[in-house]
């Protein structure tokens with residue numbers, strides 16, 4: 202899935218909480234955006250493994266939510282939103298394909314690594330590849346509640362993300378041909 206889909210999923214997850222406690226809307230959104238992006242920084246290491254915790258992320262998120270519930274401050278609330286966003290990202294990567302750029306030619310059986318069982322989860326391919334039309338449709342659907350509830354820079358970031366997603370979807374399959382050989 203696209204980075205924007207992950208970020209919008211994280212934002213959509215915390216949106217109901219932001220309605221109940223609007224005073225924490227900004228730390229919730231900041232935590233969710235960073236949490237939705239963070240796992241893919243393992244592109245620098247072993248992608249879909251180093252920072253992706255589809256199973257181990259559950260107790261971490263439960264801990265983050267519990268801490269924010271017991272001691273709600275901007276920092277604990279942002280941390281809870283971060284753990285939720287990062288877990289959602291890791292688990293939803295299993296709904297797509299593998300990390301390869303051209304899964305329509307060279308599908309892999311490794312979607313995301315489960316550190317608890319010590320094995321790779323297989324790709325479900327409900328979303329065929331990042332930037333597939335169904336990926337963009339989900340991203341846009343997830344952005345609606347966020348755009349309704351949030352305003353200011355958060356809704357501006359989401360609107361910009363929609364534009365980027367649409368552009369990426371249009372060129373996605375051609376991107377593979379433009380990549381230098383060493384990157385493929």
Ligand SMILES: [Zn+2]
Pocket residue numbers: 240241249253290291294
């Ligand atoms: Zn990922």
